[in-house]
Amino acid sequence: MAYIEIDESRCKGCGLCTLACSRKLVMMSDTANKQGYVTAVATRQDQCTGCSLCAEICPDVAIVVFK
Amino acid sequence: MQQVFKKPVSLKDVQTHFCPGCHHGTFHRLVAEAMDEFGVQKRTIGVASVGCSVFLYGYFDIDVVEAPHGRAPAVATGVKRARPDAFVFTYQGDGDLAAIGTSEIIHAANRGEDMTVIFVNNTTYGMTGGQMAPTTLVGQRTSTSPYGRNQGKDGAPIRMAELLAQLEGVAFSARVAVNNPKNLMDAKRQIKKAFRYQAEGKGFSFIEALSSCPTNWGMDPIKANERVGTEMCAYFPLGVFKNAAEF
Amino acid sequence: MTKRLFMKGNEALAMAAIEAGCRYYFGYPITPQSDIPEYMSRELPKLGGEFIQAESEVASINMLLGASATGVRAMTSSSSPGISLKQEGISYMAGAELPGVIVNICRSGPGLGGIDASQADYFQAVKGGGHGGYHIIVLAPASVQEMYDLTMLAFDLADIYRMPAMILGDSVVGQMKEPVVPNKRPERNLPPKDWVVRGKGDGEQRVVKSLYLGDGELEAHNWKLHARYGELKAKEARWEEFMLDDAELVVTAFGSAARIAKSAVMAARDKGLKVGLLRPITLYPFPEKGFRAATDRCKKVLDIELNTGQMVEDVRLSIARDAEVFFYGRPPGAGSLPTPEELLEQITKHYV
Numbered sequence: 001m002a003y004i005e006i007d008e009s010r011c012k013g014c015g016l017c018t019l020a021c022s023r024k025l026v027m028m029s030d031t032a033n034k035q036g037y038v039t040a041v042a043t044r045q046d047q048c049t050g051c052s053l054c055a056e057i058c059p060d061v062a063i064v065v066f067k
Numbered sequence: 068m069q070q071v072f073k074k075p076v077s078l079k080d081v082q083t084h085f086c087p088g089c090h091h092g093t094f095h096r097l098v099a100e101a102m103d104e105f106g107v108q109k110r111t112i113g114v115a116s117v118g119c120s121v122f123l124y125g126y127f128d129i130d131v132v133e134a135p136h137g138r139a140p141a142v143a144t145g146v147k148r149a150r151p152d153a154f155v156f157t158y159q160g161d162g163d164l165a166a167i168g169t170s171e172i173i174h175a176a177n178r179g180e181d182m183t184v185i186f187v188n189n190t191t192y193g194m195t196g197g198q199m200a201p202t203t204l205v206g207q208r209t210s211t212s213p214y215g216r217n218q219g220k221d222g223a224p225i226r227m228a229e230l231l232a233q234l235e236g237v238a239f240s241a242r243v244a245v246n247n248p249k250n251l252m253d254a255k256r257q258i259k260k261a262f263r264y265q266a267e268g269k270g271f272s273f274i275e276a277l278s279s280c281p282t283n284w285g286m287d288p289i290k291a292n293e294r295v296g297t298e299m300c301a302y303f304p305l306g307v308f309k310n311a312a313e314f
Numbered sequence: 315m316t317k318r319l320f321m322k323g324n325e326a327l328a329m330a331a332i333e334a335g336c337r338y339y340f341g342y343p344i345t346p347q348s349d350i351p352e353y354m355s356r357e358l359p360k361l362g363g364e365f366i367q368a369e370s371e372v373a374s375i376n377m378l379l380g381a382s383a384t385g386v387r388a389m390t391s392s393s394s395p396g397i398s399l400k401q402e403g404i405s406y407m408a409g410a411e412l413p414g415v416i417v418n419i420c421r422s423g424p425g426l427g428g429i430d431a432s433q434a435d436y437f438q439a440v441k442g443g444g445h446g447g448y449h450i451i452v453l454a455p456a457s458v459q460e461m462y463d464l465t466m467l468a469f470d471l472a473d474i475y476r477m478p479a480m481i482l483g484d485s486v487v488g489q490m491k492e493p494v495v496p497n498k499r500p501e502r503n504l505p506p507k508d509w510v511v512r513g514k515g516d517g518e519q520r521v522v523k524s525l526y527l528g529d530g531e532l533e534a535h536n537w538k539l540h541a542r543y544g545e546l547k548a549k550e551a552r553w554e555e556f557m558l559d560d561a562e563l564v565v566t567a568f569g570s571a572a573r574i575a576k577s578a579v580m581a582a583r584d585k586g587l588k589v590g591l592l593r594p595i596t597l598y599p600f601p602e603k604g605f606r607a608a609t610d611r612c613k614k615v616l617d618i619e620l621n622t623g624q625m626v627e628d629v630r631l632s633i634a635r636d637a638e639v640f641f642y643g644r645p646p647g648a649g650s651l652p653t654p655e656e657l658l659e660q661i662t663k664h665y666v
Contacts, residue, residue, distance in 0.1 A: 001068070014088030014281075014288035020248050037087065053248040055072040056255075059085065059092030065072035110513035114380070115523075124521040130511035132383045133523035135406045138376040141368070145380025146511070148364040149338055149388070153513050171376070174369035 002050025002067040004042050010062035013037035017054035017063060023047055026054050075099035077108040079128050084119075088288020090278035090295070091119055091187060093245045095126055097255050098158070098185055101262040102129070107154040114143040116168075118160035119193040137168025140175035143182050154265060156183040162192045165201040165225050172231070176271050179236030183261050183272045186227060188303065189280040197283030201225045204302055209283070224302060228275040232308035238270030240309040244277040246295040250305065257307065260314045269312050277303055316495050323461040324488045326496075327417060327481065328353035330465035331389050333499050336415070337363030338388035340377035342370060342396060345429050346485040347419035350391040371396040375403030375416070382407065382414040383522040385510035387469055391417035394435050395426065397443070404478055405444030408539070409524025411509075413472035415465070416450075417481045419488040422646030431484040431570050432646030436624035439482050440598040447536070449543050451479035451550070452597040454568040458492035464595070466499055473504050475546055477539075482597060484620070486570035486651075546599045553601035554593040555608070557583060561590030563665050564608050566629060567618040568594045571652075575618050578657035587665050597625070602632040609637035616664050618657060619643040620650075640664045 004026075006017075011033060017026045017040050025048055029041040040062075042048070050067030074080060078099035085091045102108050108129055115123035117136035124131035134142035139157035147155045164172050164186050172184065191209055192198040199212040202224045206215040216224075232240040239261055243254035254276070261272035277299050281291035321329075328350050331339075339354035351367065358365045364381075368374035374390045381388040392400060397418045407414055418439065422432040442448045451471050453464040461483065468479035511520050526532035556576060558564065567575040572593040582589040592608050592615075594601050609615060615637060617626040626641045633639065642660045644650045 002071075010082060012087035016088060016288060016292055019289065019292070050071055052072040053251075056251055057093065057245065057248060059089060059096075060083065061074045061078065061092070061096055063072070064070060064074075066068050067071045109515045112384070112511045112513055121525065124519070124523065128514070128519055130514050130519060131521045131523070132380060132511055133406075133410070133521070133525060134376060134379070135402055138372065138379075138403070141373040141376035142380035142383075144366065144373075145338070145340065145377035145382070145388070146384055147380075148366065148377070149381040149384040149386045150512070153384075170369055171373050174373065178366075 002048045002065065003045045004048060004054060004063055004065050006040055006042055007062045008033050008039045010060050011037060011039040012060055013039055014059065015040065016057045016059065020053040020057040075103045077102040077128055079126055081126065083126055084122060086282040088279060088281045088291055090245050090276070093251070094185065094187060094276045094278065097258050098156070099127060100255065101259045104259060105262050105266045107266065110152065111154040111156070112146050112150065114139045114146065114155065114157040116157065116159040116163040118163050120158045120160055120187065121194070123158055137163050137166070138171050139163070139168065140171040140180070140184065144175050144180050147180055147182050156185060158185045159187070160193065161186070161188045161190065161200045161202040165227050173234070176231050176273065177234045177236045179238070179270045181265055181268055181270060183265050184274070186273065186275045187278050188227070188275055189278040190224070190299065191280050191283045193280050193283055197280070204298060226303060228273065228308050231273050236271055237273060237309055238311040239264045239272035241307040242275040242277065242303055242305050244295050244300060244305055246279070246292050263314055264312065275303070318493045318495055320491055320493055321458065322349060322489060322491050323455070323458045323483065324349035324419065325353050326458045326462040326494045327465045329496060330462040331415065331469070332357055332361065333496065334387060334466040334469040335499065336387040336389050336469065337361060338381045338386055340366045340368050340374035340388070340390050342368050342374050342392065344393045344396045346421065346488055347391050347393050347417065350417060371399035372402065375400035378414045379403055379407050379412060382412045383511050385507040389415040389417065391419065393419050394421045394423050394432070397435065397438070401444035404450065405446050405448060406524055407478045408442070408448035408450060409446060410522050411476040412478065412522065413476055414478045415468045415472060415481065416478055418483070420482065420484040428647055429485060430646050430648055431486045431620055431651055433484065433569060433571060433620040433624070434646055435482065436597065436619070436621065439480055440600070448539060449598050450477055451475065451546065452482050453479065454482050454595060454597050455487050456569050456572045456593060457487065458490060458494050461487055462494050463497060470502050470504065471550060475542055477542070482569065484570050486573070547602070550596060551599045551601040551603060552595040553604040554595060555604070556591040556593065558590035558592060558608055560588050561612050562588045562614065563661065564590055564592050564612050564615045565618060565661060566592045566594070566615060568597060568625060571618050571620050574652060574654055575657055577654035578661055581654060581658045582661045587661065589661055589665065594625070600628045600632065605629060605632035606634060609634040613637045614664060615639045616660060617641050618660070620646050
């Protein structure tokens with residue numbers, strides 16, 4: 001059982017995390033944060049393996065991973 | 068349940084000024100992770116350069132000296148010679164290192180200064196608004212090569228990692244990218260190797276880091292990320308060009 | 315009795331730097347100052363110091379910047395064209411409030427010019443030769459002994475005021491041999507260097523930089539530097555007065571020109587002319603008070619320089635309102651060094 005937390009305030013909405021997740025669990029939301037960036041969200045967390053690749057590829061260190 | 072991925076200690080908990088999708092942030096984190104791994108944060112003196120990497124001191128929780136444009140390897144030489152016990156690295160862009168600072172990087176490398184250089188190549192001058200850099204690809208349009216880089220007039224882009232690997236003083240030279248998980252994990256390994264060279268006093272280590280610049284390339288972050296893997300990697304092959312101690 | 319040595323000005327300067335605790339030297343060969351790097355390359359390794367013959371003047375000033383940021387005493391030296399190349403780094407050092415000693419054993423210019431004695435770099439030295447509106451301390455030795463003593467002073471002043479200090483000489487004082495008393499480094503209370511980068515350890519992060527982007531930050535930084543220049547002016551201006559008390563003509567000159575001028579002043583005295591010499595030792599801060607006091611009494615000044623008139627501008631700004639300034643200069647070049655007789659002729663002309 002693993003999960004990720006995305007710090008919405010740090011996310012710049014680049015979307016690179018959505019490419020890194022092999023299970024496509026990280027998706028772009030349709031809401032903007034207070035900086036105006038449309039942020040990424042974690043979905044179907046029950047399928048997360050905690051591989052951390054989404055966090056690794058995030059240029060803004062906006063994702064932390066628990067496992 | 069434990070946290071398996073978190074911000075490195077050497078990196079400050081602040082928002083960067085980098086544009087969305089820019090790989091600078093990722094390279095900052097990888098450098099900070101390497102610092103943490105070797106336990107050198109407290110004795111590190113970073114040398115900042117001019118360009119998008121100028122705010123090094125704002126993001127790394129380490130002592131920092133700011134160098135004039137291109138001169139970071141000379142400043143770092145002065146720092147390291149005066150404080151041989153310090154862990155010294157420079158972080159420079161392509162305009163800084165491969166154009167105005169060519170002389171300083173080549174000679175610091177040739178002297179085999181015991182330091183690490185992180186060279187971020189994004190084929191453009193980012194901070195000043197996307198002008199042609201020494202690494203701009205042939206045909207690439209920039210704000211000062213509006214018809215595309217012309218090899219006949221502007222020369223071909225410089226491959227610094229290969230060039231420096233030729234020098235006797237260089238112990239380690241590698242080119243890395245972070246455009247996909249595989250390249251990223253390899254980049255992490257190579258950056259740690261580069262740091263290991265200095266940690267063990269084994270000489271000059273150099274990392275050329277291919278980065279995207281979505282804003283100045285006029286691309287969205289995903290497309291820009293893709294370009295790193297296609298156009299950039301085709302001309303700037305990833306790999307280790309020198310590994311004198313075979314780490 | 316203190317030991318006296320017979321040595322070249324450049325060597326005396328290098329020896330003084332080492333006595334002052336300088337253990338780091340970065341330079342590039344250029345005539346007529348190459349004795350300095352040669353001396354340092356020989357002596358520093360014996361003392362556990364570092365000598366680097368850099369790839370360029372640009373690199374050597376930046377190595378100085380880096381070393382100085384760690385708190386050590388460090389030096390670079392060059393001659394005019396090389397000093398031009400160093401201006402970028404000097405501006406950054408001034409902006410980042412870094413001490414450091416820069417030696418300019420001037421050649422003649424502009425351009426490649428020649429290697430003869432010259433004072434044509436006065437403006438560049440005292441007005442802040444690089445961009446951004448700053449000053450550095452400038453000391454002008456007129457003898458081999460002063461090459462020694464002022465070099466030690468330069469290190470102290472640079473540390474006290476946290477700014478680069480320059481020794482401005484030329485081939486006359488650099489290449490000539492004279493007896494020197496190798497004085498011990500004077501005891502002086504120096505401020506702690508609590509700003510140096512060292513690796514943060516368990517302390518706060520330290521940053522040595524000249525970039526200030528916050529609202530009002532850079533203006534405040536510039537006012538702070540400006541106030542320091544004022545303090546420097548108030549406390550550190552130095553000059554030599556020679557036979558000024560009853561003088562009816564004040565001759566002024568600095569460095570090598572002052573030596574020739576002094577001979578001419580003595581010759582004038584032999585002829586019964588009441589002539590004295592006011593020799594600025596610090597070119598920045600300029601000895602304004604010395605000029606003001608001298609010209610409150612004596613209303614004629616003859617300024618002599620190895621250029622077409624540079625220091626004379628500062629002389630004009632410093633004198634009493636009703637004093638008159640004459641200028642005699644010869645731009646540098648082979649055969650242009652004036653003789654004492656030539657200067658005596660000028661003195662005689664303006665005395666009447």
